[in-house]
Amino acid sequence: MGKLTQIGLEKKDSQEIAEKLNELLANYHLYYQNLRGFHWNIKGVHFFQLHAKYEELYNNALTKIDEIAERILTIGQKPLHTFSDYVRVSSIKEAANISGDKETVTATHDNLTTLINLERELLGLAAEKGDEGTVDLLSEDINENEKTLWMLNAFLS
Template identity: 80%
Template sequence: MEKLSNIGLQKEDSRHVAEKLNELLANYHLYYQNLRGFHWNIKGIHFFQLHDKFEELYGSALSRIDAIAERILTIGQQPLHTFSDYMRLSSIKEAANLSGDKETVSATHQNLSILLDLEREILKLAAETGDEGTVSLISEDIHENEKTLWMLNAFLS
């Protein structure tokens, strides 16, 4: 039995990385859906700014969802693709009926914190297994999410 994948990574290592990437994929789907709801339902004095910001964030999340799924395929594994799997695996929960500025930004902050914690776990695992492609993908995502978290903190302070 061949121990190396088509791209030269240990198959067993890739399986472990893919499990964590699928967990990230699930969380990103819930994050994305929450942002869509916030975009549609935001009310109040900050409507125009937050309506646009939530659209920007969910557009970015959608791109990341695709990149994560493609990375899972690249390392020879199967990305999850059902919402029931996402709901089962995600630490991020649905944020229903939120429409105020502070509550939607606070929920987004909380969701991003969950994503960052998971990304840091994946970064460490991928580095330990020599999976530079995943390291690169996740490093870039961490950088962007940290910047967004900083901005959300500024809004909430």
């Protein structure tokens, strides 16, 4: 029993999964903050559309951030919780001084692509380790993020 977490996962497996979940958490935080900035600073003919869309996306990201952190706790590990950790760990970078429609949508597209790629990698790891809870969390999110990516591609084309 000493090698298992409270929910029956191998402790070493849960540590490995939590490391990748923390990476996803960090990337989601930068994605979220970029969306907030785009929402506040968007300009141009698509202002009303994008202002509302960015609010929808950052509210959704905030929910995902909470779900990821709670999953890390559920598997017996500790979520990152400082912005300096998020910036250090994240592949997504801060998007400063961007306010045009194509620029912000392109940045959002790129950020979302990063999240999806990370989620797919983590999905494989979680499936391999028998962590169905993480698999379930990621499967739903990948589907939703792919649909958003499709919409962003439509806007950019």
